[in-house]
Amino acid sequence: MKKIDAQALRLATAGGGKIYIETYGCQMNVGDSEVVLSIMKDNGYERTEYIDNADVILINTCAVRDNAEQRIWGRLFEMRAVKRRRGWVMVGIIGCMAERLKEELMEREQVVDLVVGPDSYRSLPDLVRTAATGGKAINVMLSHEETYAEISPVRTDKNGVSAFVAIMRGCNNMCSYCVVPYTRGAERSRSFETIINEVRNLFERGYREVTLLGQNVNSYMDGQVGFAQLLRAVAEISPLLRVRFATSHPKDLSDEVINVIASYKNICRSIHLPAQSGSNVMLQVMNRKYTREWYLERISAIKKSIPECSVSTDLIAGFCGETEQDHADTLSLMNEVGYEFAYMFKYSERPNTKAARTMADDISEDVKTARLTEIINLQNELSLASNKRDIGKVFEVLVEGQSKRSAEQLFGRTSQNKVVVFDGRGAKVGDYVDVVVNSCSSATLMGEVV
Known part of the structure; x- marks a missing residue:
């Protein structure tokens, strides 16, 4: 019988311990990592930001592009050294790459102890116990119902100002180049009530900006409540709460949604609208379901x-x-x-x-x-x-933190989602300040508080 490390035996029997999580890929993965931390916290685990303190290391992966996967394979090679240095530590692959590659992840580098897909996070505590005793710990089943609606995420943002709120999961669009429908399954929406409760709770805790997330937020539908109605309800929680969303599919961006944005000052004046190509020939072979003319x-x-x-x-x-x-x-x-x-x-x-x-x-x-x-x-x-x-214009900026360039400067974003670096003048993280833009680069605006 294989000898079980004492640390592994403790995880298998008592549960709990310290968990470290790395997140790659899109904003949805950030939100998923926060859900995972909540599930593990409810089962006695404590988050650590230091990999050498962890009993369980989870890598939340992306499969949308090959270079994202290659980064993960490189990281797994580095995990071999971590395991040698630590003597024993559990390594798990979660997320889209787990769904796509399954057993290959456990075989190729011989460092992965468990593999869990995006719809199977509730099973993580049991799978950790299975892996701790040397069992095969894989669950990549896709679900038609799972939205993690009632789970309160453990927020990993550094500033306590901006938070992601997942409103739906999966995608039905079947673009010919995209792996998301195969790794995240079909579309399903969270209940309207749980989303409003989560956003209201965030605002009461001091958050001043939320980003509503989905592979295609325009497709949100809970009963008779569509995305326009949800967007309006979130904006009405407070005029001090900024509202963003991602991502919109051009074929589903309705006049109603555009009119709701125009009607509320606190819905940010920024829309992410993926075109992928400007060619009708390419749009057709990509199965994007719109034309260049429709997009324009x-x-x-x-x-x-x-x-x-x-x-x-x-x-x-x-x-x-x-x-x-x-x-x-x-x-x-x-x-x-x-x-x-x-x-x-x-x-x-x-x-x-x-x-x-x-x-x-x-x-x-x-x-x-x-x-x-x-x-x-x-x-x-x-x-x-x-x-x-934008030079010479004044923008309302939500302060997000200290500039990397200087301790005397702060940074934040405009409603248009542009980063602004400016002299602080006593402003604090979470404040709204009016900033006049004095200069810029292609990536950043620079200014000062009016």
């Missing part, structure tokens, strides 16, 4: 109702079959919209997606890199031009 009409509707609204996006360079004209269409879309910010990536094939099954990844890495570089360079120009237009 939605942009026009935003700017007509909320002229001060910033728009950010996601863009993919080098998708299957992309021609030079398709790429030029993306550049022209960027110029036409004038994005304030963009997440920009080279296409990387994800196993089991429609693109991987039915399309050739036929754009060379050199061409992908060259096209991505053009997109990045253009976006830097657009971001700088947008920021220059």
Whole structure:
């Protein structure tokens, strides 16, 4: 019989201990890590920010892009050294990569003790006990119901000002390049009441900004309550509470949602609207379910109702079959919209997606890199031009913390989600201050309190 380490035996029998968690990927993963910490806390575990103090190390993973997965494989290689140094410590992989790779994670580096998918976090305490005695600890079952609605997340933010609130899980859109429906399952929404209670509790605890999260927030539906009604109800909790949301799918961004944003000053003037490509040919093969013309009409509707609204996006360079004209269409879309910010990536094939099954990844890495570089360079120009237009203007800024550059300066964000660094003048984290912008870079505004 295999000898069980005393520390492992304690986890298997008494439970409890210290847990360390690393989070990779999107904001949804940050929210999931906070749910995991809550579940483990209710089972006697205490969070530690120091890996060498942990009995259980959890790595919350992303599978959306290949480079995200490669980072995790590299981190697992480093975990071998942690295990040698510590003598014994449990290492678990949770999240989207766990769902996608399952047994391979436990076999390849020989350091992973448990593997848990995004819908199986309630089973973590039992799986820790199983793994502690040398058992096979895997649960990657997807659910049609799980939303963790009643769980109160353990907040991991540093400032106590901004918090993420997941309103739904999964995705039904089935974009041909995307692995999310396979790793997070179908869409399901949290109950309206639990979301409002969570946000109200955050505000009462001193938080002054919430970001409502979902793979496609526009699809939120609890009974007869859609996203526009939810957004209105959250905004009405207090005019001192800023409300953001991510991510919107262009095909579902309704006039009703735009009008609700326009009607409430505390709903931030910032919409993330992923385009992915400016080419109708690419949008069709990506299965995005809208055209360039539809997308631009939605942009026009935003700017007509909320002229001060910033728009950010996601863009993919080098998708299957992309021609030079398709790429030029993306550049022209960027110029036409004038994005304030963009997440920009080279296409990387994800196993089991429609693109991987039915399309050739036929754009060379050199061409992908060259096209991505053009997109990045253009976006830097657009971001700088947008920021220059803000010079001389006064913005209400929510103070989030101390600037990394100087202890004499603070930083926060405008309603348009732009970072501002400014002289503090006695302001505190969580305060709203009016800041006049004096200068800028492509990424940051600089100013002083009015």
